[in-house]
Amino acid sequence: MHLANQVLDGNIRAAARLMRDIDDTRPQAIDELKLLYPHTGKTYIIGVTGPPGAGKSTLVDQLTETFRKQGKKVGVVAIDPTSPFTGGAILGDRIRMSRHADDAGVFIRSLATRGALGGLSRSTSDVALVMDGLGMDVVIIETVGVGQDEVDIVKAAHTTCVVMVPGLGDDIQAIKAGILEIGDVFVVNKADREGADRTARELENMLEMRKSVEGSWSPKVLRTVAQSGKGIEELVGEIVAHKEYLFSSGTISDFLRERNERNFLEILRDNLFKKAMTFVEQDGGLSRVLDRIGTHETDPYSAAEKIMSKILGAAVEQ
Secondary structure: OOHHHHHHOOOHHHHHHHHHHHHOOOHHHHHHHHHHHHHOOOOEEEEEEOOOOOOHHHHHHHHHHHHHHOOOOEEEEEEEOEOOOOOOEOOHHHHHOHHHOOOOOEEEEEEEOOOOOOOOOOOHHHHHHHHHHHOOOEEEEEOOOOOOOOOHHHHOOOEEEEEEOOOOOHHHHHHHHOHHHHOOEEEEOOOOOOOHHHHHHHHHHHHHHOOOOOOOOOOOEEEOEOOOOEOHHHHHHHHHHHHHHHHHHOHHHHHHHHHHHHHHHHHHHHHHHHHHHHHHOHHHHHHHHHHHHHOOOOOHHHHHHHHHHHHHHHHHHO
């Protein structure tokens, strides 16, 4: 039986194996995803992003507990920094959520960034797709926490929660990072610390200055203390409110179309690059091209065009 069919039957081991194959970019994983895709689209995806030290992992842990109390199955994709030695994830987030390890209704998967910018691993969306097929009602994606480049989460999540914390220069960070444009819910975590009210006010002021279309979603700024669970119920309520807005306003259709376009173009770009590299690396071709560019016998633009013409020519012949 295909792994995809086992995943649809609720087999956790099969899901874990498929996620491993996806993260290791094994070719057979693509065939499994093709089988899985028609049966997906039911899971609601929540993104949690923000600077390092904002308490994202603890917040995700509390969100998971709250959704479980509501009877929902929860998947967590925790993007961890890549180990410089093994290339794998350091697994810090997974350790902090270890209290859910024995809960059959929770599936936690850590992914390494593998050098990807934007706060997400390349395989994030595909791993979330497997969790969708596994029957998870909610999937929470926690980004790595790199800061200003962390905007790719909007490509994957229905609702994006931006987590800030007092004392880290959050006002400047928010402006520089373009965070205001990606957040559906803003959270000032560790709100029991000095300066939390000031941080919340500055965020609210910046949101008020943001141009918005009439009838569009207006993000709120919430205060939480994830360590104690304070404000988590209100945060879940706001996430649910945003979900209801997406569906009642019809905005969900535009969101899904944009997400599908991004995913398709990303897959197409990756496949074209792999195909191009196959041509370039034949018989030491890459070295020859670089030598010719280095001696100015050709330029990189013409060299790239030549490779593309070979790819197109081969496609026509097939």
